[in-house]
Amino acid sequence: MYLINVGIIILLLxxxxxxxxxxxxxxxxxxxxxAGSNVSAISGNVSDVLSADTFVVVTGDLEQYKIRLLxxxxxxxxxxxxxGCKKMLSDILNKEVDVDVVGNKDKENRYVGFVSxxxxxxxxxxxxAGCAVTPKKTNSKISKKTYQSLLISEEKAKAMKNGxxxx
Numbered sequence: 001m002y003l004i005n006v007g008i009i010i011l012l013l014x015x016x017x018x019x020x021x022x023x024x025x026x027x028x029x030x031x032x033x034x035a036g037s038n039v040s041a042i043s044g045n046v047s048d049v050l051s052a053d054t055f056v057v058v059t060g061d062l063e064q065y066k067i068r069l070l071x072x073x074x075x076x077x078x079x080x081x082x083x084g085c086k087k088m089l090s091d092i093l094n095k096e097v098d099v100d101v102v103g104n105k106d107k108e109n110r111y112v113g114f115v116s117x118x119x120x121x122x123x124x125x126x127x128x129a130g131c132a133v134t135p136k137k138t139n140s141k142i143s144k145k146t147y148q149s150l151l152i153s154e155e156k157a158k159a160m161k162n163g164x165x166x167x
Contacts, residue, residue, distance in 0.1 A: 045058050
């Protein structure tokens with residue numbers, strides 16, 4: 001953002017002659033700084049559900065973020081379970097969500113985190129349905145209370161043979 005502001009000041013000082021020299025590098029630098037920036041929270045509207053654990057959020061300034069639920073399951077033994085879990089996650093489509101990002105992007109360039117709608121923890125709901133698991137290694141951004149709650153939900157899902165635990 002700082003680079004864009006500097007570019008605007010230079011344009012104001014030097015006028016139209018500088019436009020052709022500044023616009024391309026500024027847009028490139030803006031993209032580079034955004035791509036590498038650390039994002040800790042994202043709020044926006046869910047525009048697409050891509051899988052049982054991945055969806056797209058569009059923010060108020062029209063930025064798009066690919067989000068993966070922390071604890072999401074990449075591979076299902078049964079395609080009907082995967083389909084059911086994607087359908088369950090699809091109920092967040094077109095809803096306003098808050099994402100608490102926990103760490104760096106994953107290998108598929110997705111932000112990974114906890115998702116909530118009006119205070120409801122979507123990760124926990126998916127774990128209880130057997131559509132996600134409790135992360136095995138505790139992350140410093142996950143409170144002990146949240147982690148324990150996820151473990152209890154996972155044990156309930158196993159006992160009820162929900163989702164992946166039925167396979």
